[in-house]
Amino acid sequence: MNDMPSTASSGKTVLVTGGAGYIGSHAVLALRDAGRKVAVFDNLVTGFRFAVPDDVPFFEGDIADDELVTRILAEHDVGAIMHFAGSVVVPESVENPLKYYDNNTGRTRALLASAVRGGVPHFIFSSTAATYGVPETSPVTEQTPQQPINPYGWSKLFTERMLADVVAAHPMNYCALRYFNVAGADPEGRTGQSTKGATHLIKVAVEAALGKRESVGVYGTDYDTPDGTGVRDYIHVSDLAAAHVHALDALEAQPGRSLTMNCGYGRGFSVLEVLDAVDRVTGGRIERVMEPRRAGDPAALVSDPALIRSTLPWQPQHDDLDRIVAHALQWERRLGEIQDASS
Incomplete structure (x- = not known):
């Protein structure tokens, strides 16, 4: 059963930028499942038209195109923007x-x-744990100093x-959600991570398990962790999408309040533990290639x-x-x- 937020919607449309991409397409499904009206805006550079349901209004274009964005905001009575494009x-x-x-x-x-010109009152932003850089302590709270180590984090x-x-x-409020490692796919098989050359570990590992890659690189085996490999907090993309809908409910309930929150489960798995999990699920064995550490990891x-967890009524359904x-x-x-059908 999905964690379905309440439909405290004003009846206005939620515009999802980047809604044909990985996380954005899951947010579209979560919004629709919650009874929300949705429209998608995407330039399809990394997104896929097939990821957007046929009954959802779709606009191809650039979010910097003020004329087009202004028209969409007005014509679709947009009351909130969920911004995933980037x-x-x-x-x-x-x-x-x-x-x-x-x-x-x-x-x-x-x-x-x-x-602002269109009078949109609510804005939800797809941020990242990369804004913390290399934190001195783990787990990371919202008060952990933000010291990015790359242009992605700074941006x-x-x-x-x-x-x-x-x-x-x-007159606007916002919620910035800082994602940890997003993984998985819609349990009903409606959408998932489709990007070619993706660098997410679980995506790479399942590609290897299906013979799409020869091996998986393990970058660094001498960290101060139980097995020497890097430890990360993996959150299921559908739980993350549900958090966005709850966040929108919260912004609507208290228009004077803005929020910034981490999105993770609070539990870490090493690279080798993830690869072992893929082996368990597939009954196979992924080839592991030990590589040196990457700078800044x-x-x-x-x-x-x-x-x-204390701010939203968010109950993850896929923390496994x-x-x-x-x-x-x-x-x-x-x-x-x-891909075979379209070739």
Whole structure:
């Protein structure tokens, strides 16, 4: 059973930017399942049209296109924006920082300007634990110093700062949700992680399990962790999407309050534990290739989810590593069928 938020909707539309992408498409499903009206805006650079249900209004375009955004806000009576559009690959952000400051910060500024002019009262932002950089302690709370170590993290942190300034000056509130490691796929097989060349460990591992990759690289085996490999907090994408709908309920209930919260389970798994889980679920054995550490990778990055659990009526339904892997594997098989049918 899904964790279904209440439908305290005003009847207005929620505009989901990046709604044809991985997390955005799950948020669209969660909103629809909660009885919300939804419209999707996506440039389809990394998103997929098949990820958007046929009965959801879809607009292809750039979030910095003020004329188009303004028209959509007015014609669809938009009462909230869930903003997922952006670039998310950390190594690419180091190689091409201006792309990230443009896509993630500059274009969000343009979207916010359109939202302010259009009188949109609620804004939910897809932020990241990368804003913490390499924290000195784990688990990480919302008060942990934010010291990003790459342009991706900085681009998201700048947007958090911008949101705080905008709502101080205009009749709007916001929620910034700092994601930890998002994984899995819709349990009903309606959408999942479809990006080619994705770098998420569980996505990479299930590709390897299905023969789409020869092996999985394990970057660093000498960390101060139980088995020497990096430890991360993996959250099922459907639980994350449900958190967004609860966050919107909270913004509507208290228009004068804005929120910033970690999104994780508060429990970490090492790289080897994740690969072992994939082996358990598939009954196979993934080839592991031990590699040196990558610069800037913390030994452990685990959330303290106390704030989100005390603020929202959020009850995760998929807090189980093997279940996360099973859903990711189910989607990976389905994605192969979709790709075969379209070729």
